Amino acid sequence: MAALLSVLAGRHSLRRPLCNGLLQGGTSVKLRRLFLYAFVPVFLATGGAWAQEDEELFVEEITVTATKREESLQDVPIAVTAITPLQIERAGMLDIRDLPTLASSFNMNSSQTESQGTTLRIRGVGTTGNNIGLESSVGVFLDGIYLSRPGIALGDQLDVESIEVLRGPQGTLFGRNVSAGALNLRTRRPSLTDQSGFLNLTAGNFNAFNVQAGVGGPLSDRVGYRLSAAVRNQDGFVESVSGAESYTRDRALLRGQLLWNFMDRGSLRIIGDYSDADEECCDAVVLLETPAAALGSFAAAGLPADGGVSAFGPSAFEARRSNAGPFVNPFDQKGLSAELNYNLTGNVSLTWLGSWRDFFASSIQDDFVGIGVYGVSPEAANGFGTFDDIESWTQEFRLTGDTERVSWLVGGFASGEDILEHIGLGLLGDFSSFVDAVLWNYALAPALAPAQLLGGVPLATGGTFGDVLAADNQALAFSGGIPVGGAFANNVYRQEGDSWSVFTHNTFRLSDRFSLVAGLRYVDETKDGSFRQPAASNPGCLATLLNARALAEGASGTPLAPVATSIGNLNAAFNCFPFATPADTGVPILPATFADTFQDDELVYTSQAVYEFSDTVKGYASYTHGFKSGGFNLDSTAAVGGADPRFDSEKIDALELGVKSEFANRRVRLNATLFDYDIEDFQVLEFTGVQFRTFNVPKARSRGAELELSAVAGQHVTLNFGYTFADSEYPDDCAGDLDAASVRSLCGAKLTNAPENVVSFGANWDDTVGDRFLVFASVNGRWEDDRRTSTQPNLALDVQEANTKANVRVGLGGYSGRWAVELWSNNVTDEQTKNVTFNTPLRVGSRSTFLEAPRTMGATLRLTF
Known part of the structure; x- marks a missing residue:
C-alpha cells in the first residue's frame, strides 16, 4: 500500500508505454493528486x-x-x-x-x-x-x-x-x-405481483x-x-x-x-x-x-x-x-x-x-x-x-x-x-455588404493593386472591371448590380x-x-x-459567374491570369452559396x-x-x-x-x-x-x-x-x-x-x-x-x-x-x-x-x-x- 501511495503522490516513477501521457506532465500531477485525495482517505477509513x-x-x-x-x-x-x-x-x-x-x-x-x-x-x-x-x-x-x-x-x-x-x-x-x-x-418491466x-x-x-x-x-x-x-x-x-x-x-x-x-410458456410486452x-x-x-x-x-x-x-x-x-x-x-x-x-x-x-x-x-x-x-x-x-x-x-x-x-x-x-x-x-439583406467586407476589403485586398491593370476588361453584365474597382460596393458591382441578398433555395x-x-x-x-x-x-x-x-432564385450568382468568365478570358495569356481567376472563383464561392443557389443550371460548379x-x-x-x-x-x-x-x-x-x-x-x-x-x-x-x-x-x-x-x-x-x-x-x-x-x-x-x-x-x-x-x-x-x-x-x-x-x-x-x-x-x-x-x-x-x-x-x-x-x-x- 505504501508503494501505491508513493506512485499516486508522484514520488516514484511508473513506466507504462501505453499511458505515459496519463502519468506525466502538469495535468497528470493534478490527476494523481485527485486520486490521492479522493480515494486514499476512503481506503484508510475502511481499515x-x-x-x-x-x-x-x-x-x-x-x-x-x-x-x-x-x-x-x-x-x-x-x-x-x-x-x-x-x-x-x-x-x-x-x-x-x-x-x-x-x-x-x-x-x-x-x-x-x-x-x-x-x-x-x-x-x-x-x-x-x-x-x-x-x-x-x-x-x-x-x-x-x-x-x-x-x-x-x-x-x-x-x-x-x-x-x-x-x-x-x-x-x-x-x-x-x-x-x-x-x-x-x-x-x-411491469410487475405482476406488486403495485409500486x-x-x-x-x-x-x-x-x-x-x-x-x-x-x-x-x-x-x-x-x-x-x-x-x-x-x-x-x-x-x-x-x-x-x-x-x-x-x-x-x-x-x-x-x-x-x-x-x-x-x-410465454409473454407479450407492448x-x-x-x-x-x-x-x-x-x-x-x-x-x-x-x-x-x-x-x-x-x-x-x-x-x-x-x-x-x-x-x-x-x-x-x-x-x-x-x-x-x-x-x-x-x-x-x-x-x-x-x-x-x-x-x-x-x-x-x-x-x-x-x-x-x-x-x-x-x-x-x-x-x-x-x-x-x-x-x-x-x-x-x-x-x-x-x-x-x-x-x-x-x-x-x-x-x-x-x-x-x-x-x-x-x-x-x-x-x-x-x-x-x-x-x-x-x-439576407446584409449579404452583399458582408461579401464586400470579408472578400474585397480583406481577402482580395493584396490582389487589387495589380488587378488595376485589368481595369479595361469588359464584363458580361456591362461596363468594365475598372468600374467594379471604383465602386463603393465592389461585391455588388461584380454581380452586375444585382443584390445577392434575397436569394434562396428550397x-x-x-x-x-x-x-x-x-x-x-x-x-x-x-x-x-x-x-x-x-x-x-x-x-x-x-x-x-x-x-x-x-424552387430557387439567385440571379446575382448567375451574373457573377458570367463576369468571372469574362474577367478570366480578358486576362488569358497574361501574367495576371491567375489573379483574374482567383477573383472570379472567390466571388462565385460567396455569391453562389450552394444552399441558396438554383440547381441544374448546366454550370458544373x-x-x-x-x-x-x-x-x-x-x-x-x-x-x-x-x-x-x-x-x-x-x-x-x-x-x-x-x-x-x-x-x-x-x-x-x-x-x-x-x-x-x-x-x-x-x-x-x-x-x-x-x-x-x-x-x-x-x-x-x-x-x-x-x-x-x-x-x-x-x-x-x-x-x-x-x-x-x-x-x-x-x-x-x-x-x-x-x-x-x-x-x-x-x-x-x-x-x-x-x-x-x-x-x-x-x-x-x-x-x-x-x-x-x-x-x-x-x-x-x-x-x-x-x-x-x-x-x-x-x-x-x-x-x-x-x-x-x-x-x-x-x-x-x-x-x-x-x-x-x-x-x-x-x-x-x-x-x-x-x-x-x-x-x-x-x-x-x-x-x-x-x-x-x-x-x-x-x-x-x-x-x-x-x-x-x-x-x-x-x-x-x-x-x-x-x-x-x-x-x-x-x-x-x-x-x-
Whole structure:
C-alpha cells in the first residue's frame, strides 16, 4: 500500500508505454493528486476492509443481455460497461449526455442541432456528421429495439433499469451500424405481483425544474402495466448579445407498457411512447475573429465595425456569450414496440420483436453573427420550412436453444427507414455588404493593386472591371448590380432504405473450462437517395459567374491570369452559396439534383475462445469483422460537377483480448481488455465554411487498453474506476492511392474528439442514523486527455486541453427507502470545454465552437411507494 501511495503522490516513477501521457506532465500531477485525495482517505477509513472475513460484503452481481440472453456480466466474453440502477440514481443521470462520466470508453458530442448533429463514440471511433445521410457507428437499442439515429435517443432516460455499453463491433448479434459498439438500454418491466410507483422533483440553477413519475403493478394475475412520465425545463447556458438563449430544455415524455404472461410458456410486452420538445439550440461561440474586423473592412462596407461579432475570443468563451439570434429546434417522436417470448419446448424458445417509430424535428437557424447574412427559416426561404422526418420499422425473429455442450441462436432481421428532409435557406439583406467586407476589403485586398491593370476588361453584365474597382460596393458591382441578398433555395432530400439479414451465434463448450464462440450475419442494405429543388432564385450568382468568365478570358495569356481567376472563383464561392443557389443550371460548379441507388452486402462474423482459469477468473480472445453501410451525402453539393453523391461502406477488423476477474472474496471486480482495430473506408464529414463534404478515408485505426474496477471497500463504501487508453488516429498512409487533399491532410492526425487517455471514477458512501434515516454521499467524475474537436487537423485552437469534471451528491432519506432529499452539483469546478469546432460560415479566417454544459446545481426530492 505504501508503494501505491508513493506512485499516486508522484514520488516514484511508473513506466507504462501505453499511458505515459496519463502519468506525466502538469495535468497528470493534478490527476494523481485527485486520486490521492479522493480515494486514499476512503481506503484508510475502511481499515483494510477487504481483508475482513465478512461474507455479506461482495460486489453486486450484474445481469446483462449483451448476447441476447440473460447472463452474468463476468460470463460474457465481450467488453461491457454495465451501469446499475443505483449508479444511474446516484449520478443523477437524465439522458445519455451524462453517460461519459460513468463509462470511460464512451463519449458524445452535439453540434448545430442536437436532433441531427449528435455523434456517439466508443474507444475513440464514431461517425462525425451534421448530415442526415450518415448513420452512427454506435447503435442505440431501447428494450431491444434499434433507434436509427442518435438524436432519437436523446430523450430523457426515464424509468431506466440498466444501461450496457458494449465496446467493439457487435454486428453479429445487434445488426446495423454497430461497428464501434452499442448502447443497450432497458426500462423497468411491469410487475405482476406488486403495485409500486415513484415521484422525483428536481429544481436547480438556470431555472431548472424537472418532474419524473411512474406507477405500475398487476391488472390481474397474468397482466401488468406500467406508466411513466417526465417533464423537464431549463434556461439556456449560452446567451447571445441580443439576449437570445441557447441550449434550453423544454420537453415532455410519456411511456406506457403492458405485460401479458400466457399459458405459463410465454409473454407479450407492448410499449408505446410519445415525447416532444420545444427548445432553442444550438448557437456557437466565436473563438477566433476574422482579421477583417480589426482592419476596418466591415466599417468600410457600411456595416457595424465589428461585423456583427462583438463577443469573441477567450472572454466570450468563458462567459458563454454568442452573437446570433435564436436557434429553434423543436422535435417530437412517437413509437410502438412489441416483444413476444415463447417457450416452444423445454430447451427451445422463440423471440419476436417488432417496432414502428416516427421522429420529426424542425429548425430555425441564424448565421452565428449579429448581422443579416443568411437564415434558415421560412421568412428567409420564400415560406419554405426546414425539417427532418424519419419513419422507421424493424422486425426480428430469434430461436434459441441449449444442449449439454451447445448454446445456439439463429435469427432474421429486417428494417426499413424513410427519411424526408426539407431545407429552406435564404441570403439576407446584409449579404452583399458582408461579401464586400470579408472578400474585397480583406481577402482580395493584396490582389487589387495589380488587378488595376485589368481595369479595361469588359464584363458580361456591362461596363468594365475598372468600374467594379471604383465602386463603393465592389461585391455588388461584380454581380452586375444585382443584390445577392434575397436569394434562396428550397431543397428536398429523401432516402428510403431497406435492410435484411440472417444470423447465428453459438457457444460450444468443449470442456468444463474451455469454450468456442462463433457468430455469423449476412447483411444486405439497399438505399434510394434523391435531391430535388422545388424552387430557387439567385440571379446575382448567375451574373457573377458570367463576369468571372469574362474577367478570366480578358486576362488569358497574361501574367495576371491567375489573379483574374482567383477573383472570379472567390466571388462565385460567396455569391453562389450552394444552399441558396438554383440547381441544374448546366454550370458544373453549381448544385445538381440526383436520384440514385446504393446497394451493398457483407458477411459479418466473430470468433471467440474463452477459458475459465478458476471460478472467478475468465479470459477470452476474439476476432471480429464489422460493417457499417454506406449511403448518400444528402447535401446540395453532393453531385456538383457530376460527382457521385454516394459514399462507401465502412468496414472494421478488430482483435480483442480480455480478462474478467473477481477476488478478495468477491469484494473486488477487475476486468481488463486490449483491443486493436483496423478500419477501411472510414466515413468522414467536413464543413469547409461554405459546404459539407462527405468522403471515405481508406485507412483509420484504434488500439489500446481498458481497465474497469468495482470494489466494496467496507460496509458503507463502494468504489468504481475505469481507465481507457485509445490511440485512435489516421495512420501516415491513410490515403492509400487517393490524391484527394481532403484525405491526405488527415494522415497522421488523431480522430475527432478521441482523447488518448480517459479516467472515470466514482465513490459512494452510505450509512444509517439510528433506525430511521439513511445518509449518503457520492462523487463521480471523468478526466480526459487533450482531444481535437474538429475534422481539420493541426489547428491548435481546436484542441480541447485535458480537463477533469466531477459531480457530487449528498442526501438524507428514510431507512425504508420511501423518501430522500438530495443536494447535488454537476461539473462542480465549472470547467468550460469545447464540443465541436468549425469554420464560421462564410467568415474568412474565423473559427467558432459549440460548448459543453457548465456547472449545474440543485436539489432533488425522491418519493417511492
